[in-house]
Amino acid sequence: MINMTVGELEKYLNEYLKASEFEDFTFNGINIGKRDWEIKGVITATDYERSLVDVAKNENANVIIVHHGLWWGKPYTITDEVYDDMAYLMKRDVALLSYHLPLDAHPEVGNNAYILGALGIEPDRWQPMDVGFYVDVDITVADIVAKLEKVLGMPKDVWEFGDGNVRRLGVISGAGGSFLGTLLDLGVDTYITGEISYPQWRDFRRYGINVLLYGHYKSETGGPILLSKHIEKQFGIKSQFVDIYERAM
Ligand SMILES: [Fe+2]
Numbered sequence: 001m002i003n004m005t006v007g008e009l010e011k012y013l014n015e016y017l018k019a020s021e022f023e024d025f026t027f028n029g030i031n032i033g034k035r036d037w038e039i040k041g042v043i044t045a046t047d048y049e050r051s052l053v054d055v056a057k058n059e060n061a062n063v064i065i066v067h068h069g070l071w072w073g074k075p076y077t078i079t080d081e082v083y084d085d086m087a088y089l090m091k092r093d094v095a096l097l098s099y100h101l102p103l104d105a106h107p108e109v110g111n112n113a114y115i116l117g118a119l120g121i122e123p124d125r126w127q128p129m130d131v132g133f134y135v136d137v138d139i140t141v142a143d144i145v146a147k148l149e150k151v152l153g154m155p156k157d158v159w160e161f162g163d164g165n166v167r168r169l170g171v172i173s174g175a176g177g178s179f180l181g182t183l184l185d186l187g188v189d190t191y192i193t194g195e196i197s198y199p200q201w202r203d204f205r206r207y208g209i210n211v212l213l214y215g216h217y218k219s220e221t222g223g224p225i226l227l228s229k230h231i232e233k234q235f236g237i238k239s240q241f242v243d244i245y246e247r248a249m
Contacts, residue, residue: 002235006063006095007035009042009231013065016230017102017109022131026100027071032086033095039063042231042239044224046217048096050088055242062094065227067111067220069098103223104131104173109230111173114222115192118151119144130179132172134188139166141190141210148192148214151222156195157213161205166190173219177201183209194219217245 010030014020019028031048041061045052047068056064070085078086089096104111107123112132116123119139126133141164145155170188172179177196180203191209194216204211225241232239 002237004039004235004237005035006030006033006037006039006097009039009063009235009237010035010097012234013097013099017099017106019099019102022101022105024101025073026098027069028099028102029097031069031071031096031098032089033063033097037062037093037095039237042228042237043242044228044231044239045242045244046220046224047244048085048098049244050085051244052242053088053092053094056094057092059238059240061238061240063097064089064094065097065099065224065231067098067100067103067224069096069100099223099227101131103227104220106223109223109226111220111223112171114226115148115152115171115173115219118222119147129170129186129188130172130182132170132176132179134168134170134183134186137166137169139169140164141166141212144169144190144192144212148212152214152218155212156215157211159201159204159211159213161208162189162210164210166210173222174216177204180204180207180209192219 042063043056043061044065048066052064107113121135126135141160168188169190170183171192174194176193177200192212228239228241231237
């Protein structure tokens with residue numbers, strides 16, 4: 001393990017994940033912590049919650065990296081539950097970093113790269129589509145369900161609004177229902193995402209696009225899993241992904 005500070009890791013991740021290239025509605029990089037802290041170990045997860053700090057302490061880790069960090073939208077006051085969330089980290093000298101859209105879009109360690117990788121589709125065939133990808137394939141909806149079961153479990157819903165054959169597949173993790181226009185422009189016939197709303201469901205039905213929903217959370221576990229492995233391989237820092245909702249879901 002090499003000696004590395006929180007600030008050095010943040011600098012590396014900002015560049016590796018191309019954080020400055022995204023217009024995000026949350027913050028990317030260090031949320032809480034001190035840049036001169038020496039890293040003892042890393043925990044990655046999809047969402048921040050206080051139990052992660054306990055896991056970090058048990059594993060002698062002092063850095064947590066998540067996909068969904070503490071701040072969303074406009075600045076807000078630090079009171080009540082939000083106060084407790086932040087104080088829990090600060091009282092224990094644990095740093096929190098988050099990477100949102102950069103960790104959806106990244107071609108090696110992103111949420112969408114993980115899903116396509118699990119389908120066995122080579123990265124040189126993917127084309128970028130917003131924070132996800134689309135790719136030409138010759139498979140069926142049933143093939144996708146079978147292949148993804150090992151890594152994401154069974155989908156929460158499968159809507160075969162098309163004929164079940166997949167020629168052009170699109171993948172955008174998380175809440176991906178608003179990308180229908182892009183999917184239609186690109187001729188995507190089958191779409192993997194996390195969750196979509198009821199009005200969006202009606203539109204997908206209307207346009208005959210197959211939809212596989214893996215839940216917002218599950219569809220965004222791959223990025224943190226791959227990022228944890230990357231940090232361990234790249235720097236020899238002990239790192240592990242924590243599936244905080246594994247039992248709850
Ligand atoms: Fe998300």
